[in-house]
Amino acid sequence: MPVPPAGDGSEYDTEEARQERYRKLGVRPESRFLNIGVDNQVTWPQEEMLVKFGQYQFVLMPKTRDHVQSIHIDLITNRLTDREAMTVINRYLSIMTWCDDQFSIAQDGWLGNPVPVAVPRRNLAFTTAQHWVFDRKIPSSEEEKRALALYREARNAQQNFMVSYAVLNFFKVIEIKHHARGEVKNWFRDHYALLKQEQNHKGIFDQFEKICGREKAHEYIYNACRIAAAHANKDSKSDPDDANELTRLHTAAEVLRIFARYFIKIELGISDVIYSGE
Numbered sequence: 001m002p003v004p005p006a007g008d009g010s011e012y013d014t015e016e017a018r019q020e021r022y023r024k025l026g027v028r029p030e031s032r033f034l035n036i037g038v039d040n041q042v043t044w045p046q047e048e049m050l051v052k053f054g055q056y057q058f059v060l061m062p063k064t065r066d067h068v069q070s071i072h073i074d075l076i077t078n079r080l081t082d083r084e085a086m087t088v089i090n091r092y093l094s095i096m097t098w099c100d101d102q103f104s105i106a107q108d109g110w111l112g113n114p115v116p117v118a119v120p121r122r123n124l125a126f127t128t129a130q131h132w133v134f135d136r137k138i139p140s141s142e143e144e145k146r147a148l149a150l151y152r153e154a155r156n157a158q159q160n161f162m163v164s165y166a167v168l169n170f171f172k173v174i175e176i177k178h179h180a181r182g183e184v185k186n187w188f189r190d191h192y193a194l195l196k197q198e199q200n201h202k203g204i205f206d207q208f209e210k211i212c213g214r215e216k217a218h219e220y221i222y223n224a225c226r227i228a229a230a231h232a233n234k235d236s237k238s239d240p241d242d243a244n245e246l247t248r249l250h251t252a253a254e255v256l257r258i259f260a261r262y263f264i265k266i267e268l269g270i271s272d273v274i275y276s277g278e
Contacts, residue, residue, distance in 0.1 A: 025059050026050050027115050032075050033059075034085045034111040037068040037119035039160075040104035042096040044069050048116075053092050056080075059116045068107070072116030082111050086243035094241055105161050133275040147173050147264050154253075154260065163249040164240050168229040170256035171221075174263050181222065188259065189218035195258055208255045211248050225252045 025048065048061045058073035071092070073085045080088065086106070093104040109119055139145050154169035178184040196205040212220040228238035229249070239245050264270050271278050 022115060024050060025116060026057055026074065026077065028074070028077060030076050031114050032111065033072045033113045033116050034075055034082055034089075034109065035070060035072050035113060035117050035119055036086070036089055036109035037070050037107040037122070038093065038104060039107055040069060040093070040096070041102035042093075042100040042104045053088070056088050058089070058092075061116065061118050064118070066120060067118040068121050070109070070119040071106075075111065083243035083247075086246075087241055090241035090243070090246075107161060135275045135277045137278055139270065139278075143176050144268050144270055147176055147268055148270070150176075151260055151264060154257070158250075158253050158257070163246060163253050164229045164238065166253040167225050167249055167256060170253060170260040171226045171229075173260040177263075177267060185218050185222045188221050189216070191259065191262065192217050195262060201258055204251065204254050204258070207251050211251055221252070221256070225249075225256065 044062060045060055046062055048059060051058055051060055056073070056078045058071055058078075061067070061070045061072065063069045071089050073080070073089065075082065075085055078085065078088075089106055093106055096102075097104050107119075107122065139148065150169045150173045154166045154173070157163065157169065158166035174187060175184055178187045195201055209217065215224070238249070240249070261272075265272060
């Protein structure tokens, strides 16, 4: 008689359960998922779920000890590029924010998995020092205090994917001393070439000039960045759900961050050394 099989057949049950899970989540042989983490307080399902949103469908996964809430959208099934899919995700989060009146922020992620993959909690790097030396004073002038406050708000917004607010606050740093429209535009014009020529800035300035097109950089900064982020009239059509617009704003925010740091260090004379004694 033949020798009995070593297992009891339970391994097939595991595989069948896995395939049934994938079926419920809309996974197909050709699937290619975009996986995006979400920081939010809107209502979220307790278990992973396939959701229909207009003509699209995507998977929601809940928060766990090691993972954040997340959205997973199959680019092949939904016939979307990664940027189009990101726009759909933002549209969904905007609806949820409106309905629950709570925040929901799409974070970063990756694409390419054949199945939806839970997004790990963000574990951002930070700097420590064995011998930490600090010697700073509270700035004496109101301009200096406001500049540092606006810069911190802008960096926080930039880090947390609220890029329109980052663009606006970096610009407001410059407006502390240069108030009128013509004056502030001329300040950007006069300092643009100087900051661009620094070696570590070249890449981001090249990207920025591509999105400027034929418009002069200082005009673009005012019209398509400052005005677009601050207003919503017929001439300012910035849509922070649109993934292409978000890419544009992220590029602009990084350029404006360089300008804001230069302004604070040179025009306000504030050192960025934590033991400078100021």
